[in-house]
Amino acid sequence: MKGFPPDLQKRIIEALNNKGANKACPRCGHGMFGLVNKYHVASLQDSHEGLVFQGDGLPTVIVNCQNCGWLAHHALYLLLPDLRPPEKPEGGALPGGGS
Numbered sequence: 001m002k003g004f005p006p007d008l009q010k011r012i013i014e015a016l017n018n019k020g021a022n023k024a025c026p027r028c029g030h031g032m033f034g035l036v037n038k039y040h041v042a043s044l045q046d047s048h049e050g051l052v053f054q055g056d057g058l059p060t061v062i063v064n065c066q067n068c069g070w071l072a073h074h075a076l077y078l079l080l081p082d083l084r085p086p087e088k089p090e091g092g093a094l095p096g097g098g099s
C-alpha cells in the first residue's frame with residue numbers, strides 16, 4: 001500500500017508545526033517524532049451497548065516518538081480543513097443514530 005504523497009506529507013508536517021504540535025514527547029521527553037505515513041480511522045459510535053463496526057469514522061494522522069514509540073493522533077480535518085468532504089444532506093447525522 002502506498003503512503004501519503006510527498007506533498008501531502010509536507011502539508012501535514014507544516015500544519016503540525018504551525019499549530020505548535022511539535023513539542024517533546026510527554027512520556028520520555030525525546031524530541032524526535034515521525035509521521036506514520038498512513039491515515040488512521042477511529043470508529044465513531046453512539047451506542048454504549050456494544051461495538052458497532054459500521055458508520056462514520058474520524059480520520060486521524062499519527063505521529064510517533066522515535067525513542068519510546070508513544071503515539072499521538074491528530075484529527076485530519078482540523079489540520080487540513082480543505083480535505084473535509086462536503087456535509088451530508090441530513091446535516092451530518094450519524095447513520096443509524098436513532099431518533
Ligand SMILES: [Zn+2]
Pocket residue numbers: 025026027028029030065066067068069070
Ligand atoms: Zn517518547
